[in-house]
Amino acid sequence: MYTSAAPKGWARSGQSIILGEHMGKFLNDTALVSLGDNRWQAELHKGWRIGKVPNGGYVMGVIGRAISQTLNDADPLSINAFYLEPTMLGHAEIDVEVLREGKGTQFAAARLYQEGGLKLVANAAFTDLDRLKGPTNTLLEPPQVPRFDPTQAQPHGGLEIHDTVDIRVVKGQEFFERREPTNTGEFIAYMRYSDGAEIGTLDLLMFVDMMPPPAFTLVPNVGWVPTVELTVQVRGKPAPGPILCRARSTTLMSGVTELDCEIWDANGALVALGRQTMKVRSMS
Numbered sequence: 001m002y003t004s005a006a007p008k009g010w011a012r013s014g015q016s017i018i019l020g021e022h023m024g025k026f027l028n029d030t031a032l033v034s035l036g037d038n039r040w041q042a043e044l045h046k047g048w049r050i051g052k053v054p055n056g057g058y059v060m061g062v063i064g065r066a067i068s069q070t071l072n073d074a075d076p077l078s079i080n081a082f083y084l085e086p087t088m089l090g091h092a093e094i095d096v097e098v099l100r101e102g103k104g105t106q107f108a109a110a111r112l113y114q115e116g117g118l119k120l121v122a123n124a125a126f127t128d129l130d131r132l133k134g135p136t137n138t139l140l141e142p143p144q145v146p147r148f149d150p151t152q153a154q155p156h157g158g159l160e161i162h163d164t165v166d167i168r169v170v171k172g173q174e175f176f177e178r179r180e181p182t183n184t185g186e187f188i189a190y191m192r193y194s195d196g197a198e199i200g201t202l203d204l205l206m207f208v209d210m211m212p213p214p215a216f217t218l219v220p221n222v223g224w225v226p227t228v229e230l231t232v233q234v235r236g237k238p239a240p241g242p243i244l245c246r247a248r249s250t251t252l253m254s255g256v257t258e259l260d261c262e263i264w265d266a267n268g269a270l271v272a273l274g275r276q277t278m279k280v281r282s283m284s
Helices: 025-029 056-070 171-179 201-207
Strands: 011-013 016-018 034-035 039-044 075-083 092-102 105-114 119-126 167-173 186-193 220-224 227-234 241-249 258-266 272-279
Touching: 025 056, 025 272, 034 186, 039 056, 056 092, 056 105, 056 171, 056 201, 056 227, 056 272, 167 171, 201 227, 201 272
Parallel strands: none
Antiparallel strands: 011 016, 034 039, 039 092, 075 119, 075 227, 092 105, 105 119, 167 186, 186 241, 227 272, 241 258, 258 272
16 A cells, blocks of 8 residues: 555655555554645545444544654544544545644644545644653552463454454453343453554554443443544553453443543553443344
């Protein structure tokens, strides 16, 4: 694939972009072509859909890459997106507006369009994670679960996206066995790419939205849980290996719930936090 700006992990050769050694589907499927004036052309690909709709985290990854490349490959620090309408496979255009370029933090807004319609709006702060300094402490601890076993066969949840992402639920599996509410409000799972690609900082924007919604455990007959708003805060670059994710929902009121997500890397470091507002649709 050709693009006028090379994301991290790609190598430039003449006018073409050559896939890097660790090129994976996410990097390929979030690639962009510059249209000039901070406008980008994207293609939303198969392999990321929940039903017929591309996963919201994948779409955030696409818009996050557009912001990053506009800001000279900066790392995401915090990004907030509102999903105005469902996206679809095919062409998309992204307009990025640079709001402020500070010494340590850069701010931007972005809009994603398909077929002339506005689908997603985002506001973001980007930085260089390698240069962050300051005090560190967290009251959060990684979930106490068995170690990831790479020898086990990859499960398949029946959705297209499960061909792309290896999701191994290690807490909350009883819901999927009985398909009845457990009232726990929590799922914990290991995740990695099925193609073995490494997980980078922009990938975290997608993985935060990859967990099964804990709302499934709160009430019966939950069908679809679409995202209204998603915020992702990146705390560090993940170490190589699978990530461990904990998703929790504590309230479901009038068909609206929140989902809080923590992502821990293979070294036990907290690398991302997420919160989203979701609507809970019952099966008809």
